[in-house]
Amino acid sequence: MPTNQSIDGTEVAYERHGDGRPVVLLHGGMAPREYWNPVVPHLSEYAAVVPQRPGFGTFLDDSAETSADEVIEREAEYVRTLVDAVDGEPILFGHSFGALTAIEAATEATVEAVVAYEPAVLPKEYRKEADLASRMEELVEEGERREAVKRYVEQVLHPDGIDDLDAWLAEWPVWPDCVELAEEVVRMNYAVEGYQLPERLDVDAPVLVLTGTDGPDFLRKSARAVHDVLPESRLVEFDGVSHSGPSEAPGLVSAEVEAFLGR
Template identity: 30%
Template sequence: MPTVTSADGTTIAYSRVGSGPPLILVDGAMCYRAFGPAAKLADALAGSFTVYFYDRRGRGESGDTKAYAVEREVEDLEALISAAGGEVVVYGCSSGAALALEAAKRPDSRIRKLALYELPAVTDSTHQPWPVDLLERTDQLIAADRRSDAVQLFMKTVGAPGFMVAIMKLTPVWKKLKAVAPTIPNDLRVLGGTGAGKPLPADRWTSVTVPTLVMDGGKSPDYMRNSQRQLAEVLPNAEHRTLPGQTHMVKADAHAPVITEFLGT
């Protein structure tokens, strides 16, 4: 298992498949190499890129050095960029889109292109804002080792149907979600208030000038598609695209051709 060492000494585990220019995949909340869409997506992209995908800190086989800061996760990604050769393209999904943007806005960023899928955000009145105390409540639940409650709160907040959560709690999936529940507050910090029901701050990512593709799914709710269009508008060099028939659940066969077309040029 290949690893890199982040600036604070944390070991970050990753996998590499394919050949071609380096592409790094950045997962969303509670996902890691053995659980989530990254492995299938990496395989679908391996014919066009050398694809790197990794366990974000606190997940899978990666370490987790306290205390958490968004900058530490950016440094994790930077360490992987160095391992990939120093100049890369990046695909970020869900909260991974926010992390990719945070890395790309650094003055010394070595990211030359971005593809982003469904940054979690509520930016208008088409959906109720996330609770103002969401991060505080989640921190409290994790501190009390109430992992199941933390997962349930997060899934309810992002719109997972109650019946689906109830079914998941009866399957082995729930155990995997509970294992990475302590990283949920990390994702909320990376997102930084994108669910407040207000327009995205115009200046948060204006320094991200690399070509960027912002995507959403045609079957995703209105608030999600609205927020992606707004993200594309606030980024200096972005375009927006809707993937017909798709939802927040990433399907490799739908994403890979679009990613290849945009990031491979």
């Protein structure tokens, strides 16, 4: 059911599926909110709240000049507003950049729990050399939006290579929508490349950090680093699952989430 609300002057828009404890599903920068379609049926005991995150495609011109803290805080504040809009204390379930946003939002919002699948955090040694955002931005400015997003897919979703990437993308249901979000992916990559994990993340709620063995090694390393700086956290690694874990293996991932929330 589509819902639009104004909370303290901030417009929030989201779809709500089902009844029960609310679970706010926060997609990453690479996919639209339809990313969560395979997951929602597996959360039948909960009310799945799928927001439309703001700002898509509007920050390319100032992305390089906007600090990582400003971009992430802007996203986190929107999530906090959304938390105030739903009934009760929700669970935040984020993927990639959405996972980082969920954790940052929970440092100041009252939530029941946080689930974070491979938060978009770069280890220090990777951050020094990171230039994906600038390379993507150059391609977008040249009108090569599809090629720009392909660079992200190659580096993050299939870092070990894939035999026929174009054929794989042709079969990927959200691919056309991902191309439309090229500017947003650039903006978020600038933020990720500039973000530095603090020595401690002050989240009062319990956090489940998830990762998969078939995703980029640096994201597995980062998942462990995020786990280490949280006061109350559980880390689970899925064998044979990639960075797209929630949509790739929704039953497996959702079962672990439900087990965690039922503790």
